[in-house]
Amino acid sequence: MYRLLSVCLLSCTTIVAPAAAQTSHDEALWVNGTVMGRVQGPVVFFAEVQPRVGDGVSRLSQLLLRPAVGVELSKHVTVYQGYAHVIDPVENGPDRRENRLFQQVTWNVGKIGRLEVQSRTRLEERWRSDGNGMALRARQMMRFEYPLAPDARRVAALASVEGFVGLKSADWGGVNGFDQVRTFIGVEVPLAGASTVEAGYLNQTRDAPGRRVDMVHAASLSLFIRL
Template structure:
């Protein structure tokens, strides 16, 4: 008997967890293999004022073509050593075969919270409220996102290699004329490693499972090879 790979086992686990959500128990499920790349620069501007800027190309259809391109940036204020509040903006391009690209604009407010060091690791929370406008509709979509992230060194006393897991749930707060439906929107689950590169720069490598409710009894599941570079200065 052929033994299942760790990535396949993680995929099955994430899909089994999502099946407990009513919207994820859909009659029709489509799956895709994708590659996501995230290049992020972040650091101080002046005093307690900080920023981050992201470039994210995402390849879909078996990683054969560009599925989405996301440009996002934000300016934040450190309210305490463990809490930072951001105001940001994102531009998202969704290519359409044989047609005009769909563009999405987002304004968002984000709260980052360092929650502590349980079991020798680091637990953080990221809460984001988005206002979304798309070129194929006139309504404003409101969406709430919550991420819990945990990382732990694999070697005591060293941050060269950290085990990393996170989960992020998306909740649409209203219906729109471009297709958003109020309620559960998607769930992302990640397992991988964080590697120290130089100074505070890190690379995150791993598997991300994305379960999306597409309404009308349809669910999309993306199996994603995720690569993220954080440049901190």
């Protein structure tokens, strides 16, 4: 398991290594609160709120509100249609706002020994308040979970890697091609019922204008309430 996680993290490092000399760094705190459950039959939902504190953990840099409704096609595959509203606070001016529609496929791939593997594929249509046009972006995340005890309700080691690729830009921005990669390593701790909390380190490495790279080092804390 540790060899597999090392390969994933090494692959992400290799992608951004050539631009290391032109990399800017920031420290942040990303918090995620998610409520999820079943509506009726195979219909499910989730709703997220995600405040992100950046600039050396000194101010709110972004707030995401993201609900979605999905259908379980099987016990392994669920498809979702969702909406996200993103607020970027701007000093001395109106906040920048982004509206997104997104389609998502979550696939519980299965187990490799005790290692649990999950895939999440997401397509986003994006509109922003500071310009015209729609940008299109694809995201692919692989998540790896390794239980640290044999019990059904146990602490688990977590790792994930998510790549972002721009498929279409707009006049306000967006990219064509590689956008960013996020990697996470941490632990999952069970709470009451089926709820969990996840805590760890998240790295966001993003292309920036002028052949620069912006890197965020974030303490990540996520609460998942399962109804």
